Amino acid sequence: MHIDLKKEIKESGPGKTGLIILLLMIAVALLAPILAPYDPYQQSIASLLPPSWQHWLGMNHVGQDIWSQLLYGARTSLLVGFGVGILSTLLGTIFGVSAALIGGLYEKVVMRIVDAFIVIPMVIIIILVAAYIRPSILTLILLLSLLSWQGGARIMRAQALSLKERGHVAAARSFGANHFYIAWRHIVPDLGPILLVDFIYSVRRAVFMEAGLAFLGITDPTVVSWGMMMRDALSFSYLNVWQWWLVPTGVALSLTIVGLTFIGHAAEPVIEPRLRGVEIA
Amino acid sequence: MAIYGDEALIAMTPELKTHLVERFALDEPLWQQLGAYFLALFQGELGYSYYYNASVLSVILGRLPWTLLLVGTSLVLSTVLGIVLGIESGWRRGSKTDRTMLAGLMSLNGFPDFFLGMLLLIAFGVTWGIFPLAGALTPYSGLSGLALLLDVLRHLFLPVAALTLAHLASGYLLTRNTMITVLKEPYMLTAKAKGLSQRVLKYRHAGRNSMLPVVTQTGIWIGRVVTGALFVELVFAYPGVGYLTYEALLARDYPIIQGVFLMVAISVLVANFLIDLSYPKLDPRVSYAY
Numbered sequence: 091m092h093i094d095l096k097k098e099i100k101e102s103g104p105g106k107t108g109l110i111i112l113l114l115m116i117a118v119a120l121l122a123p124i125l126a127p128y129d130p131y132q133q134s135i136a137s138l139l140p141p142s143w144q145h146w147l148g149m150n151h152v153g154q155d156i157w158s159q160l161l162y163g164a165r166t167s168l169l170v171g172f173g174v175g176i177l178s179t180l181l182g183t184i185f186g187v188s189a190a191l192i193g194g195l196y197e198k199v200v201m202r203i204v205d206a207f208i209v210i211p212m213v214i215i216i217i218l219v220a221a222y223i224r225p226s227i228l229t230l231i232l233l234l235s236l237l238s239w240q241g242g243a244r245i246m247r248a249q250a251l252s253l254k255e256r257g258h259v260a261a262a263r264s265f266g267a268n269h270f271y272i273a274w275r276h277i278v279p280d281l282g283p284i285l286l287v288d289f290i291y292s293v294r295r296a297v298f299m300e301a302g303l304a305f306l307g308i309t310d311p312t313v314v315s316w317g318m319m320m321r322d323a324l325s326f327s328y329l330n331v332w333q334w335w336l337v338p339t340g341v342a343l344s345l346t347i348v349g350l351t352f353i354g355h356a357a358e359p360v361i362e363p364r365l366r367g368v369e370i371a
Numbered sequence: 372m373a374i375y376g377d378e379a380l381i382a383m384t385p386e387l388k389t390h391l392v393e394r395f396a397l398d399e400p401l402w403q404q405l406g407a408y409f410l411a412l413f414q415g416e417l418g419y420s421y422y423y424n425a426s427v428l429s430v431i432l433g434r435l436p437w438t439l440l441l442v443g444t445s446l447v448l449s450t451v452l453g454i455v456l457g458i459e460s461g462w463r464r465g466s467k468t469d470r471t472m473l474a475g476l477m478s479l480n481g482f483p484d485f486f487l488g489m490l491l492l493i494a495f496g497v498t499w500g501i502f503p504l505a506g507a508l509t510p511y512s513g514l515s516g517l518a519l520l521l522d523v524l525r526h527l528f529l530p531v532a533a534l535t536l537a538h539l540a541s542g543y544l545l546t547r548n549t550m551i552t553v554l555k556e557p558y559m560l561t562a563k564a565k566g567l568s569q570r571v572l573k574y575r576h577a578g579r580n581s582m583l584p585v586v587t588q589t590g591i592w593i594g595r596v597v598t599g600a601l602f603v604e605l606v607f608a609y610p611g612v613g614y615l616t617y618e619a620l621l622a623r624d625y626p627i628i629q630g631v632f633l634m635v636a637i638s639v640l641v642a643n644f645l646i647d648l649s650y651p652k653l654d655p656r657v658s659y660a661y
Contacts, residue, residue: 104474209639211595214616218628221620298483302602305485306617324489324606332493340486348481355477355544 105356111349119164126158130314138331147334151322156335160342163316166227167297167346173231174238174296179289181239186246187277190254191269201247207240216299220308227313230303234296242288249284250277287357294350301343316343387419417633418626422619427630431612435597435634437507438611441527441604442596445534450542450589452535457546457585458578464551473547480540488533488606495529502529505608530607534600538592542585549581556580583654590646594639597631 118125128145134153141148147156185204189197216237225233250273253259259276267275278285303309304317311318316339323336392398399407411418417427456472463469496504503509507526514522553559554577562576592599601613608614612631619627 103470104477209591209594209643211598211635211639213595213601214598214632214635217601217616217620301483302485305602306605308620320486320489327489327493327497332489336489336493340482340489344478344482344486346481347483348478351477351481358548 102356108352128155175293177235182242186243190250453542461550484537594642
């Protein structure tokens with residue numbers, strides 16, 4: 091693991107672009123209450139207004155300021171994204187590393203569960219469960235995490251398997267270190283860059299899924315979300331409101347995902363070092 | 372009353388209810404219900420949908436051809452295009468063409484399929500009115516023959532375009548990545564030293580060896596054929612299985628959902644079997660593993 095992730099991202103053009111986009115989105119999400127000129131939940135009788143100096147992106151069908159909603163939507167997307175990113179990377183590390191270290195029947199069981207989850211279409215399971223329990227933001231994060239750690243676990247296990255054969259791990263073992271100590275002190279620190287790549291892809295997937303579920307109308311209806319805004323806007327597609335309602339929302343969502351894709355791609359040589367030195371220019 | 376849910380019973384006639392209770396042993400313990408379900412399954416009966424007032428099998432089979440048409444067409448298009456673009460881009464790695472294609476397709480990758488669908492719908496359907504807005508056929512048009520075919524194609528165009536664009540990038544990125552690693556292999560140098568033409572080098576030597584991951588991925592997508600187009604079908608109100616799943620979900624029509632799940636399970640298994648069969652053809656080394 092002698093690859094400097096920071097350098098890898100900084101030296102790649104798309105990587106830098108992605109980082110800038112993501113930081114911008116994070117800033118928008120954090121500063122939403124300051125930046126938003128209106129309360130995004132405040133309804134009024136001024137419905138379906140075109141953009142004006144007071145309302146930059148007009149008003150939606152129940153008279154809410156679309157620009158303010160757009161800013162607050164970044165919060166929902168990124169909260170779900172980062173929440174799922176952290177949790178599923180954590181789960182992936184725990185199961186991947188423990189499977190590699192413990193081995194035997196435990197490893198077989200864990201890896202077969204992982205295989206099963208990878209081939210099952212995740213979308214339909216999430217939709218079914220979500221339609222049943224109508225998840226709040228917190229339950230949505232838990233649900234998405236439970237269904238998305240498996241890919242990471244597979245990579246983590248592969249890496250841990252090679253790491254545990256190294257000399258320093260054998261030395262630690264001969265001093266009587268247990269599995270937990272070895273995992274925590276010798277394996278996980280060396281997984282660093284891989285954890286980050288897995289994290290970024292988990293965030294990306296979660297942002298995508300959150301928007302999709304909200305678009306289907308099966309998330310918490312009291313929280314502003316880009317997916318929900320697009321769903322509402324689509325039902326008025328016969329008017330010209332899509333220009334300032336649908337398109338900016340979709341672009342904000344796509345931009346966030348594009349940013350994450352760029353960062354992920356720039357960091358990918360960490361998993362596949364043979365790709366290095368190609369688009370660096 | 373396991374799979375039917377209480378809301379369902381309100382919508383049912385008493386005769387239908389007694390029939391269903393009897394057929395699926397709904398007043399028996401859970402394990403007997405399971406047994407009855409399997410028994411009915413082996414007799415080809417998937418249950419009865421009270422929302423559509425038809426048997427589950429006939430509802431799903433009525434929708435399946437549209438999904439197969441939609442997903443199949445876009446899968447072939449996006450895979451072939453993705454592989455060709457990936458080979459060309461990987462061959463020119465580091466060049467300006469490669470970098471532009473990479474950035475462009477990665478950006479495209481960030482657009483959710485339903486947003487792409489909406490953009491296409493608004494541009495070509497609403498604003499310019501070139502393509503129809505919804506459905507798979509013009510209703511009550513009484514078309515036949517060539518006119519019918521054209522009508523189907525006209526309805527198919529936008530959903531297929533949305534799905535193809537949404538999935539183009541993943542095949543492209545995989546091919547390009549593999550292409551780059553393959554081009555570093557010693558046999559590529561040998562092939563070049565033999566004086567083979569660029570076309571042969573690019574497609575027969577490097578390209579073919581870069582296809583394996585894409586085939587795996589396409590296979591996984593075939594497994595998702597049933598639900599893969601859910602969002603796009605929803606945007607275009609295309610009467611496929613994905614749209615059916617969504618409708619059934621809103622109506623709490625559990626027999627339909629259960630039936631769709633069975634289809635998903637079958638298609639995943641079939642797809643994985645097909646991938647395993649195709650591996651040795653693409654990479655003879657794989658067959659040693661058996």
